[in-house]
Amino acid sequence: MTSEKESKNRYSQKQILAQLSNQQIKNIVKNNPQLARLASLLLTDTADEHIQALYKMNMDQISAILKLSHDPFIGNYPHSNPPTAFSSFIQLGKTSTDITAGIDLDQLCRNGIISGPTGSGKTTVLKHLLTKPDLLYRYRVVVIVRKKELRHLACVPEISPLTQTFTADDLAVSIMQPWQDGYHKQMINMLCRVIALSFNKFAAQNFLNEKLHQIVHHRPKGAYPTLSQIIEFVSQRNGEKYKYNYRREQLRESCLTSLKAIEDNLGAEMWNYSSSDMLRILFSTPGLAILELEGIDPQVLAFLSIYLMYWRYSCVQFFGRKSLSQIPALFVLDDATPCVQMQADKNAAGGIGPVGDIMTMSRSAGQGTIVIPHSLDNTSQPIIQNAGFIAVTASRGESPYKLKNILNINDEQLDYLRTMPQNEALLYNPRHFDLPILFKYPPFHCQNILSETQRKKSLQKFLQHVHIKPAVGPANGTQSSGSAGTGQIPQPATDMLKAVCNQPNLSVTALYRKAGLNAAQGVRTKKHLTDNGFAREFKYSTGLAGGMLSVLIVTAKGKKLIGHKHRPLTNGGPEHEMAAYAVGCDFDKAIWHLGYEVKISKSLRIDIAATNIQSRHRVFINIGISRAENELRHFLDYLASVNTADTSFILVCRDTRFRRQFLALLKKRPEWKKLRQKLRCTLVADYIKR
Ligand SMILES: Nc1ncnc2c1ncn2[C@@H]1O[C@H](COP(=O)(O)OP(=O)(O)OP(=O)(O)O)[C@@H](O)[C@H]1O
Ligand SMILES: [Mg+2]
Structure with missing residues (x-):
């Protein structure tokens, strides 16, 4: 009875709508955002004959409304609000028709993905999620980040007592x-x-x-x-x-x-501890633990993430959830692209990459993972299939076929994802709606910055509960040379380490020359550094027949030894960092202004941007260490989004093989001619001082 009345009511509303001219529609939509919702009803209410008849009759007006509302997802929105009434709901934002979008707390015991290119707002969506006290009172959230950008979450009053920031050294x-x-x-x-x-x-x-x-x-x-x-x-x-x-x-x-x-x-x-109950305490208490790991190798990042996940998973398997006070855990891997790429599946012996492996297993142990990669089409299949929800902050240059399949969207919606404003994201959460919806989220504001002293103080509170036993001697009773070796490092080795830190782009032969060592002494000193883990040797092909140049890259342990503390230039690993420094040296600082990790549009970043102070000519330089396809996509994006009249591009390739692959790819399509003219490929070895 009531539904009949309701549908009549709607019928009359829509009859009025049908009479309106385009200009009137414009005004109405402007003043009344609820109207867009009305249009969505017309599209979705397939059971209502009156509405469907009207829809057919007034097709033109309706499509005008849809266009005016600028939201191609409008047909996906449900008639009523989702179950926000439950306290377990975490709101991330609202749709253009004022419906709340978000996820259920218990969904976080499963897995999720937040994907989007650099600068599209993935971390901002994450911050909105992590600052919900409801989540942090119920879950142990462990976030592994490669930048310091989440540190200020500890200054948000609602969650500051629940938040600790760790660095690798604090994790005993x-x-x-x-x-x-x-x-x-x-x-x-x-x-x-x-x-x-x-x-x-x-x-x-x-x-x-x-x-x-x-x-x-x-x-x-x-x-x-x-x-x-x-x-x-x-x-x-x-x-x-x-x-x-x-x-x-x-x-x-x-x-x-x-x-x-x-x-x-x-x-x-x-x-370096004989035993410690730190992980048990960590996983038995709720709250947010931010683990900051700056500039570490992707493989080591994967190792530490998997170690922590396996540790908790195995603990629950052997002793049950009670052993960890029944607290569910949520792991978040920000900037996780290298660990969750399809390539990880191809390399793995079992056909499923390490992170995907533990993610799929750990669902039963009350343990979920949110991974934050740069693209969805390149993310490992098992991870996508096991994701309870997917959020996309933008998608550019991803395979349309794959994306449409994964997200269940049409061409128009896919186009919208490419040009989506920064404050919008797509959420595909089948638990609430069958189809993906768009939601708006605000920028994240937090004025305060957590100082190092404050950070240590808050960490100390956590560490009070942890009992750590220092290491004892090795098995055979003699002193361990692994840690004791640090004290006995000879002077030439420390000098060499300092020289590498001051000028990372010296080839090893140039380094020996500079230190006044002959070849034999140089090799001995270098071996001392590499054997003790203070530095690693990398070889770069020069492009000349069989030519290779070696450089030393100082490890975290080496930097600590000589007290070297410089902010890294880029967000990449040590190899990327060395290449960025070397390329920078190639530019005369009197004529060129150099910027690292420069944002050139709202969503694009470039490793190095050099601007000529006099002619204003710009050179955009990327250091190519990942896949040739990715590098090409980046350059095409740069070309499409900046005024390129006075800009040229350089791709610094890791080795000749990579350069060959890239150039072969670039030749494939005639429409990339413009890029071919503007782009020059060089080798890392070109910038190394011999
Ligand atoms: N809703 C919003 N409105 C306005 N600006 C926003 C919004 N969300 C994010 N931004 C801005 O976009 C920038 C990049 O955001 P964010 O760091 O979240 O991107 P990201 O996807 O995590 O990038 P990366 O891949 O480099 O980690 C930030 O400077 C932020 O201020
Ligand atoms: Mg980020």
């Missing part, structure tokens, strides 16, 4: 302490699996397993080896039956590179 974790006594075997299996998954070292898994069993076997009860001690033990050949087995040497090398990469990037400090 024993790498091999089992969840409970008697679970060594399981712990060792887990650690080996995590290392194998994140560094793609599946062949070496059994070797490492064997070695870890040996080292634990020789230890006193309750004392566990530190990472440095493990590295030292793995590199020793004493007492091995197969001393000169070539295959075993390869496996050893393979294990050592992974372990050393962890030590170099995260610093030995983090794992």
Whole structure:
């Protein structure tokens, strides 16, 4: 009865609508945003005959309203508000018809994706989510970021008591302490699996397993080896039956590179504890833990994220949810692109990348993950299939076919995603609506900045509850040279380290010359630095027959040793950083103004932008370390979005193979001719001082 009355009511409203001219519609929409909603009713109410008849009759007017409302998603909005009445609902924004858009709290035990190109507002959407006290009182949220941009969340009054910011050094974790006594075997299996998954070292898994069993076997009860001690033990050949087995040497090398990469990037400090209950305390209390890891290798980032996820997952598997006070966990991987790309699936032995693997498993353990990649079409399939919700802040240059399939959208909606304003995002949350909707969200404001002292103070409160035991001597009772080696570093090595920090673009031969060392002395000093994890050697092809140039890149451990503290120029890893510095040196500072990580439009960033002070000519430089397709897409975007009359482009390629791939790609289409004329490809080696 009531529905009949209601539909008559609507009928009369729409009859009025049908009489209006275009100008009148314009005015009405301007003054009455609810009208757009009316139009959506006309489209969606398929069960109502009157409405459908009217829709057919007034097609022109309705499409005019839809156009005026500038929202191609309007047909997707439901008639009534979603279940916002439940306290468990987290609002992210509102649609143009004033419907609340968001996610349910319990959905976060599953997985989610927030995707969009750089600068499109992914982190801003995340900030809106993380500042909801409802979430932080119920969940342990661990956010892993590569920048310091979330630090000020601790200054938001509603959540500041619940928030701590950690750096790698603050996380005092024993790498091999089992969840409970008697679970060594399981712990060792887990650690080996995590290392194998994140560094793609599946062949070496059994070797490492064997070695870890040996080292634990020789230890006193309750004392566990530190990472440095493990590295030292793995590199020793004493007492091995197969001393000169070539295959075993390869496996050893393979294990050592992974372990050393962890030590170099995260610093030995983090794992230098015999035991600590930090992770148990962390996962047994609700709140927000922000883990800031600046400029670390993507593989090590994957390792640490997976280690933490596996740690909690295994704990719940062995001892049940009660062991962690039943607190569900949410992991957030901001800037996660390298860990969740399709390539990760292709490289993995089981056909599913490390992050995808743990994400799909951990649903049963009350543990969810939100990954924040730059594009959806390049994100690993298992991750997309397991996502409970997908938010897209923008999409440019992504495969239209894939995107339409993933998000269930039409051509018009896809076009809209490309030109979407910064304060809008798409949300596909099938739990609430069958189809994706658009929502508006405000910029995130927080005036205060958390000082280092305040950060440490708030962290101290958390650390009060944690019992950390420092490392004990190694298995055989002698001093560990892994950590003790730091004190005995010879003077030439420290000098060389300082020289590399001051001028990272010197080739090793130039470095020896500068330090006044002959080749043999130079090699010895360099070996000392690389063996102890203070620096790593990288080789770059010069493009000349078989030519290679070596450079040293100082690791986090090395920087700490000499107290080198400079803000990184770019957001990339150490190799990217070195290349950015080297390219910068190529420009005469008196004529050129250099900017790093420059924002050239609201959503595009360039690694280096050089502007000639006199002629105002600009050179945009990108350092190509990822895939050739991505680099090409970036340049096409730059070309489309900036005035390029006085701008030229340079792509600095990692090696000749990458340059060949890129140039082959660029030749493929005639319409890229303009880019071909403006773009020059160079090699990193061109900028290295010999
Ligand atoms: N709703 C909004 N209205 C206006 N400006 C916004 C809005 N959301 C974000 N911005 C601005 O856009 C810029 C980039 O946002 P954000 O850092 O969230 O992007 P991102 O996608 O995380 O980029 P990256 O990939 O580099 O991490 C910020 O400076 C922010 O002020
Ligand atoms: Mg971001």
